Amino acid sequence: MPIANAGQFGYLEQEASTAYVIRLLALWNRCNFLKKLVLNMPQLQEGNQELWNRLAATHNLCLGQTIEHVSRNQTILVKTTSNQWEFERLIWTAPVDDFLSVADACTEEVEIFSRVRTIKRAVITCKVEGLPANIFYVIRNTLNQPLPTSYPLAIYEVDPGSKIYNFYPFMDETTTVEELESNVADCVKKLGGTQVTLMGQPLIWKWFSHFSAEDLKDGIYQRLEMLQGNQNTYFANGMTAGVSVPYGMEYAAYLVERFF
Ligand SMILES: Cc1cc2nc3c(=O)[nH]c(=O)nc-3n(C[C@H](O)[C@H](O)[C@H](O)COP(=O)(O)OP(=O)(O)OC[C@H]3O[C@@H](n4cnc5c(N)ncnc54)[C@H](O)[C@@H]3O)c2cc1C
16 A cells, blocks of 8 residues: 555545555556566656657647637537637547536536546655665555655655655645655655755646545446547546556547547
8 A cells, every 4th residue: 555655645545446546556567576576667768759759740730739718519619829720529638627617518527527536746856865776765654654745655766876866745735845845855864865955846746636436436437438429529538547658548549449
């Protein structure tokens, strides 16, 4: 559980549905034994950017467009700040709460998407002296010895030997940036580090779109699947797929297989 909490659930450990925990473990089980043992994060390989450049070259991409309005009748009208397009189908890959704020959502979409919950987490990047190289620490035994929400639960060296470390705490409504930073300093001290230099402001993210255990029991995901294709609209995002890039890609492939 400490690894699952550090990776995904944070202070939700008591209430997150077991289904989400199993899904996370299933993802980890794809790693080989050595990877699981040292928990080292996969790094982007050389050529990754070129792959995306080549893929983009075969598509009509309109980057930097914020969708402000979606209306669906015979066709689907999508408006951004500077443009307007008409489509036959819409695949929505942004978070579903953003969909509710810009689209002509139907009753079932409102009913399902307004039940989505999220939490907040932060990434704090620091240069630290005195810690071992190439580490990936997960704080042990958080179930029996609860820590403040804003205490970093995972720490790893971004590039082996660089002394640049990422710290991963969660946040609640009361968490301040000062609190995040002082918890990092405390954690470094306890690990034997000597000097911490922040590399910038913490990056703060909305994290882990999920439903309550009650909603799961009542078949919310079945309702979500029934919604797919309704009004020629499809949803492919962290909500429908689950957290992680691999799950996102696999869900997108499943949608294509099912509908296109
Ligand atoms: C700090 C952090 C570290 C992570 N590390 C990993 C990792 O190591 N490995 C891993 O597999 N996963 C990791 N994840 C999880 C992974 O990033 C997500 O599961 C995945 O990106 C979800 O994909 P998505 O398409 O649903 O959403 P996103 O990737 O968030 O994409 C949604 C996009 O929609 C855009 N958008 C929102 N509203 C609008 C609008 N109105 N108009 C136009 N565009 C809009 C947003 O700008 C965004 O670009 C990490 C996540 C975070 C936050």
